[in-house]
Amino acid sequence: MPLPLLLGGCAALSHGFLNAAGPVADNQRHLFALVAVVLAFIAAPVLLLVPLIGWHYRRANRHHAYRPKWTFSWGLEGLIWVPPLLLVVLLSVLLWRATVRDDPYRPLADGRGAVARPLVVQAIALDWKWLFVYPDARIAAVDQLAIPVGRPVRLDLTSATVMQSMLIPRLGGQIYAMPAMRTQLNLRADHAGIYRGANVQYNGNGFARQSFEVLALSPAEYAAWLARVRRGAQPLDAGAWAKLARRQVAPAPSFYVATPPGLFHRVMQDAR
Amino acid sequence: MTARALYPGPDLTRHADMAEKDAEQGLFGFWLFLMSDAVIFALLFATYGVMLSGTAGGPTPRDVFELQPAFIETGLLLASSFTWGMASLALKYRDSRARLLAWMAVTLFLGLGFLAMELHDFATMFAKGAIPARSGFLSGFFALVPLHGLHVATGCLWIVVMAAQVMTIGVDARVKVNLLRLGLFWHFLDIIWIAIFSVVYLQGLAA
Amino acid sequence: MSARATETRRYVTGLLLALTLTGAAFAVVHWPIADRGTTLAAIFALALVQALVHFRCFLHIGPRRSSRDDLILLLFSSLIIVLMVAGTLVVLSNLATRMH
Amino acid sequence: MNGAPVLPALLGRFAWEDLPFVRFWQQPSLSEGIAAAAAALVIVGAVALVLVLTRYRLWGTLWRDWLTSLDHKKIGIMYIVIAFVMMARAVIEAVLMRVQQASAIDAPGVLSPDHFAQLFSTHGSIMIFFMAMPFITGLINYIMPLQIGARDMAFPWMNSVALWLTGGGAVLMMISLVVGKFSTGGWTGYPPYTGLAFSPDVGPDYWIWAVTLGSIGSTLGGINIACTIYKLRCPGMSLMRMQLFCWTSLCTAILMIFAMPPLTVATALLALDRYLGFHMFTGDLGGNMMNYANLFWLFGHPEVYILILPAFGIYSEVVSTFSGKRLYGYTSLVIATMAIAVLSFTVWVHHFFTMGQSAKLNAIFGIATMTIGVPTGVKIYDWIWTMFRGEVRFTVPMLYALAFMMTFTLGGLSGIILAIPPLDYLFHNTLFLVAHFHNMLIPGLLYGLLAGYHYWFPKAFGFRLNETWGRIAFVCWVVGFYLAFMPLYILGASGMARRTAQIFEPDFRPWLYVALAGAFVVLAALAALIVQLWVSIRDRRETAVWAGDPWDGRGLEWATSSPPPEYNFAMPPRVDGPYPFYDGKHDGPAIAPPDHYEPIDVPRPSALGPLIGIAALITAFGLVWHAWWMAIAGLVAVIGAVIARSVVRNVERTLSADAVEAIDRHWRDTVKATPAVTRALETSVANRGVSATAAEAAA
Numbered sequence A: 001m002p003l004p005l006l007l008g009g010c011a012a013l014s015h016g017f018l019n020a021a022g023p024v025a026d027n028q029r030h031l032f033a034l035v036a037v038v039l040a041f042i043a044a045p046v047l048l049l050v051p052l053i054g055w056h057y058r059r060a061n062r063h064h065a066y067r068p069k070w071t072f073s074w075g076l077e078g079l080i081w082v083p084p085l086l087l088v089v090l091l092s093v094l095l096w097r098a099t100v101r102d103d104p105y106r107p108l109a110d111g112r113g114a115v116a117r118p119l120v121v122q123a124i125a126l127d128w129k130w131l132f133v134y135p136d137a138r139i140a141a142v143d144q145l146a147i148p149v150g151r152p153v154r155l156d157l158t159s160a161t162v163m164q165s166m167l168i169p170r171l172g173g174q175i176y177a178m179p180a181m182r183t184q185l186n187l188r189a190d191h192a193g194i195y196r197g198a199n200v201q202y203n204g205n206g207f208a209r210q211s212f213e214v215l216a217l218s219p220a221e222y223a224a225w226l227a228r229v230r231r232g233a234q235p236l237d238a239g240a241w242a243k244l245a246r247r248q249v250a251p252a253p254s255f256y257v258a259t260p261p262g263l264f265h266r267v268m269q270d271a272r
Numbered sequence B: 001m002t003a004r005a006l007y008p009g010p011d012l013t014r015h016a017d018m019a020e021k022d023a024e025q026g027l028f029g030f031w032l033f034l035m036s037d038a039v040i041f042a043l044l045f046a047t048y049g050v051m052l053s054g055t056a057g058g059p060t061p062r063d064v065f066e067l068q069p070a071f072i073e074t075g076l077l078l079a080s081s082f083t084w085g086m087a088s089l090a091l092k093y094r095d096s097r098a099r100l101l102a103w104m105a106v107t108l109f110l111g112l113g114f115l116a117m118e119l120h121d122f123a124t125m126f127a128k129g130a131i132p133a134r135s136g137f138l139s140g141f142f143a144l145v146p147l148h149g150l151h152v153a154t155g156c157l158w159i160v161v162m163a164a165q166v167m168t169i170g171v172d173a174r175v176k177v178n179l180l181r182l183g184l185f186w187h188f189l190d191i192i193w194i195a196i197f198s199v200v201y202l203q204g205l206a207a
Numbered sequence C: 001m002s003a004r005a006t007e008t009r010r011y012v013t014g015l016l017l018a019l020t021l022t023g024a025a026f027a028v029v030h031w032p033i034a035d036r037g038t039t040l041a042a043i044f045a046l047a048l049v050q051a052l053v054h055f056r057c058f059l060h061i062g063p064r065r066s067s068r069d070d071l072i073l074l075l076f077s078s079l080i081i082v083l084m085v086a087g088t089l090v091v092l093s094n095l096a097t098r099m100h
Numbered sequence D: 001m002n003g004a005p006v007l008p009a010l011l012g013r014f015a016w017e018d019l020p021f022v023r024f025w026q027q028p029s030l031s032e033g034i035a036a037a038a039a040a041l042v043i044v045g046a047v048a049l050v051l052v053l054t055r056y057r058l059w060g061t062l063w064r065d066w067l068t069s070l071d072h073k074k075i076g077i078m079y080i081v082i083a084f085v086m087m088a089r090a091v092i093e094a095v096l097m098r099v100q101q102a103s104a105i106d107a108p109g110v111l112s113p114d115h116f117a118q119l120f121s122t123h124g125s126i127m128i129f130f131m132a133m134p135f136i137t138g139l140i141n142y143i144m145p146l147q148i149g150a151r152d153m154a155f156p157w158m159n160s161v162a163l164w165l166t167g168g169g170a171v172l173m174m175i176s177l178v179v180g181k182f183s184t185g186g187w188t189g190y191p192p193y194t195g196l197a198f199s200p201d202v203g204p205d206y207w208i209w210a211v212t213l214g215s216i217g218s219t220l221g222g223i224n225i226a227c228t229i230y231k232l233r234c235p236g237m238s239l240m241r242m243q244l245f246c247w248t249s250l251c252t253a254i255l256m257i258f259a260m261p262p263l264t265v266a267t268a269l270l271a272l273d274r275y276l277g278f279h280m281f282t283g284d285l286g287g288n289m290m291n292y293a294n295l296f297w298l299f300g301h302p303e304v305y306i307l308i309l310p311a312f313g314i315y316s317e318v319v320s321t322f323s324g325k326r327l328y329g330y331t332s333l334v335i336a337t338m339a340i341a342v343l344s345f346t347v348w349v350h351h352f353f354t355m356g357q358s359a360k361l362n363a364i365f366g367i368a369t370m371t372i373g374v375p376t377g378v379k380i381y382d383w384i385w386t387m388f389r390g391e392v393r394f395t396v397p398m399l400y401a402l403a404f405m406m407t408f409t410l411g412g413l414s415g416i417i418l419a420i421p422p423l424d425y426l427f428h429n430t431l432f433l434v435a436h437f438h439n440m441l442i443p444g445l446l447y448g449l450l451a452g453y454h455y456w457f458p459k460a461f462g463f464r465l466n467e468t469w470g471r472i473a474f475v476c477w478v479v480g481f482y483l484a485f486m487p488l489y490i491l492g493a494s495g496m497a498r499r500t501a502q503i504f505e506p507d508f509r510p511w512l513y514v515a516l517a518g519a520f521v522v523l524a525a526l527a528a529l530i531v532q533l534w535v536s537i538r539d540r541r542e543t544a545v546w547a548g549d550p551w552d553g554r555g556l557e558w559a560t561s562s563p564p565p566e567y568n569f570a571m572p573p574r575v576d577g578p579y580p581f582y583d584g585k586h587d588g589p590a591i592a593p594p595d596h597y598e599p600i601d602v603p604r605p606s607a608l609g610p611l612i613g614i615a616a617l618i619t620a621f622g623l624v625w626h627a628w629w630m631a632i633a634g635l636v637a638v639i640g641a642v643i644a645r646s647v648v649r650n651v652e653r654t655l656s657a658d659a660v661e662a663i664d665r666h667w668r669d670t671v672k673a674t675p676a677v678t679r680a681l682e683t684s685v686a687n688r689g690v691s692a693t694a695a696e697a698a699a
């Protein structure tokens, strides 16, 4: 393959979980590597045997045995049923552990492994944007999710419109957001940076443009971010909400203060 | 019972006009259809179960179901299954056409009675504001129970069509297979109804 | 006894059993004697038995060779139906509890 | 697109703006232009067809010999023609989507988002419901009765009804190009997006009714296939003596019978929501949209095995025939097939691991999913051991089988990755998933269909397909597939969502270009297939194989002329071993002439099948446009036709014993007079459909 393409490929992959920036994506990356190794062992026999046997037993080759009525051997039979079964058992053990460990509902520890009160952010899916409500700070941001590095974050998700799905590849996970319901996604960023998040469940014309940036900030920067939002933003009153609820793409991130307490629950209730 | 009574209802081997194999094939195909239909009902039951809690502040099962009509409807259907059984015996033992038609007529009558009562039930529910658009629970109900009613109505139409054929064509091989299929259909609807009165009405009203 | 009498008796038995079982099911709801859970269990058990009665007496399903194919088909269908219905209820109730 | 309705009493909610030409006129754009051109193409195609048929006075023949026919072989061919026509459209859409994604990097691209959404929805729906399903149903229809030594399907008339319901659904899909628009909800049609509140237009209604017609047709088809295999096997053909293709047909039929109902329930309930204001899947008033996903995948997962199992059957036939050897491990292949069929009902939750259920539940379904890998792997190894100690001939079908075994394994392993919930959280709804399923559907299903097409084409038409063009097409298929879909794994792992009309990440560009190139190579493959068909028809005299057995075949389908007479076998074959035809060729009379001939009853053509299809189409169209009188009229016609059929008595036509004898003797004489060829000359003009036995070949 030409070199530029290869480099281009690596550039593409750097936007995904292989370039993990948090513990969840990191777990997933390790799991992926492990599974890939196991699967390579499963693939290898087929990928080798098909061409080898096919070619060796070609009709033109006169130097091979021809046993047109040979149809069975217990030894081979054992070989094709038992090892794959054992491999599936092995993979099942891996799968069980990893699934329980990486349950999106499971709270995370902080960067040093200590139990920490997570930062709660409420994500409300709108057409075609995400509204992130910070209930403690009583602020909100559209299409921008700022989080402090090293502190666990708990996202509560619901939707004020159709079913959507949130994915932040470099931090991990994916979970649906549905009207009248609340799902959870626990994440943590371990490195400062800007990551891309998006809705990945098709929901209409603005779908391709419904992405948001995740700002993973140091605690000081995070405090500054909060202050900046508090200073410059408009209140999230009925008028602002009506504008947000329109089926439109948000051209750029926007910010709100004085979010009504219980907004998230009201959205859930209203949907019912 | 004779040793060669191979299929429910008529013993086909007695009749030179139809190979046992043809009937077996015709009926087995119909069984396959019934099983497919049974899956539809099963999923509607599961859906109903899921929707039970979605009353959305509207009427609950307790508010809209009544025990007595459900009981009478059950009685009508059970009786109709029995009368259809008598019809199939009349067919099997080649009783007079009149006798066969008479049992079919009784079955039809019971089926129509069931339908009338069920429609009346729905009308009562509508009058109480229990319409499908009111809540998920009522949607689940109206997706399930009227579908059974629709099947019964189809069965009634089928009885009429078959009665007309018995009168005009007589009981030839094709009419016979169709009557046998109709029998399977009718008895099968009974079994669905057992599930309906248990899962919908009795569960809804149990204290 | 003639073949016809035997068969007639089978329909009559079916009808009587069905009526009894239906009656019992409605009775435990009309005159409640137990708590809701027990009552529901009774209703569903009675319904299951009644379905079997219908299969045996009205639909003539049995282990005989001639209806063997039908019996196997029914058993397979029951397996699929149990899988689908139980699966639906388990999955959706699990989801419901996790979404408040 | 909300003009005022025209004649609402008659045309329901139709407005002029529902015609793409009008839209293009009002707001010219490239996207609308493409839509208008597509609509024009449908109309021109239909008109051209009518003109050609009229010009060459073919209406009568077409109607008498084909459309109304109840012959399983003709019905099979018509199914495949439907598949072919629909495929042409779905392929163009696939290439358009690739063009869009390659041209819309930080740019709007050639299509509007709405148009792109219609494309992936129609492409997916057509490929699954109106390309793959008719194709496999058609193949089964043609081949399976021959393989079990039957004269027709169990219910020939229902066969025709099933065909025409599928045809009606396909026509409805085509109509959606010309009037109104199609759904934008994908082939999965998830509410509440497809509900009334968010998609009030006709799109989802087209989807609902097209799919409903197709799925009713498939249910009937499944019943017919299963009943035929259960009840119509020729004397001595026990279940365990059937060709493997019959086993996979049986399992597929059972899956159709039990897996189509959940789809019917899902679409019917969605229709109740849309038409009668129910709250089954809405977000409000107690609706439960998660149940839709549940119901849809209760169907959707078994569906992918409905598609792949017959392909597995084809590979079994092809590998055994072209290795000149009995299948290795027949019994374990049968067990594996049944295991896959049953297990396929236990894994549907893996399509919505990310909905929020508990980790343990996900883990259970993940493990169940991986378990299917074991019987699938067994099958692949059984084919490998079938080649082992055989004499492999690299004909086109065999090449497809070899490419399949290797490429399908890769796709299967990506399936295993998706079955692991924490990894699925990353790949769900991304192009990684799209790569996985095309990796199963193209090298698995499509290569299988192509192998079957090359293998059985001479059976159905009496001449072989051109080998050279077949190889060219094969190379394009393999190269094109890898180019078009391997990049999608990478893009998916980089987090690119599926169903995206625009891309804002320049780093994705190179891969999108590679994928576009791949799509063009695949298009070249299709072109090569068309050239091949043309060349083969041109040269049909040199490659004629009326004698019947060009590949030294094993199953009973080769034990009659190619194409077979209307009644398949002059006398039902008697089977006394697992390989009656093949062993017969070698050790005794392959197909002994019957000692006497009997008259044969064949089903008479019936106009009611196509009429039911048309009436059902009218019902569906009326429902889409809320033209209630039309819907009711169509429905009444359907019911009337069914009743009418139950009254018809004269349903069969008898061929005299003499006529049967004349045809049969002519064929037997031809076989005797035709020189037998050895396998070395298989693809040369010498091959006239009689195979030299191994003994002769050695001499």
Ligand code: HEA
Binding pocket: D084, D087, D091, D094, D095, D097, D098, D120, D121, D123, D124, D125, D127, D128, D131, D132, D185, D186, D187, D188, D434, D438, D441, D442, D445, D446, D449, D450, D453, D484, D497, D498, D499, D500, D519, D522, D523, D525, D526, D529
């Ligand atoms: C059988 C199924 C099938 C097949 C064959 C294909 C084939 C192809 N698909 Fe398909 N695709 C789907 C099923 C299929 N697809 C589904 C289900 C979806 C999801 C839709 C959704 O999102 O809801 C999808 C979505 C999908 C997307 C949208 C991805 C997204 O969400 O972003 C794209 C984008 O490029 C794509 C591309 C292609 C391409 C380039 C091919 C090419 O490989 C096409 C090439 C095919 C041919 C050239 C013809 C095939 C030949 C024959 C049939 C045999 C010929 C017969 C005779 C000669 C008799 N597909």
Ligand code: HEA
Binding pocket: A042, A043, A046, A083, A084, A085, A087, A088, D188, D304, D305, D307, D308, D350, D351, D352, D369, D370, D372, D373, D374, D376, D377, D378, D380, D408, D409, D410, D411, D412, D413, D414, D415, D416, D418, D419, D420, D424, D427, D428, D429, D433, D436, D437, D440, D441, D444, D445
């Ligand atoms: C013909 C079609 C086909 C086939 C055969 C398969 C086969 C499999 N599929 Fe695929 N799948 C689809 C078509 C298909 N799939 C489609 C269309 C979708 C998406 C629809 C949509 O969303 O639009 C999908 C989606 C899909 C998902 C959902 C992903 C998501 O939405 O997030 C998952 C998850 O588990 C999955 C898994 C599997 C697995 C494990 C198999 C297995 O059956 C594979 C088994 C094969 C092997 C494993 C390889 C060979 C085996 C060996 C060499 C032996 C040794 C192996 C082991 C020991 C493991 N598939």
Ligand code: CUA
Binding pocket: A178, A181, A182, C095, C096, C099, D290
């Ligand atoms: Cu979705 Cu609860």
Ligand SMILES: [Cu+2]
Binding pocket: D300, D301, D304, D347, D348, D350, D351
């Ligand atoms: Cu699946």
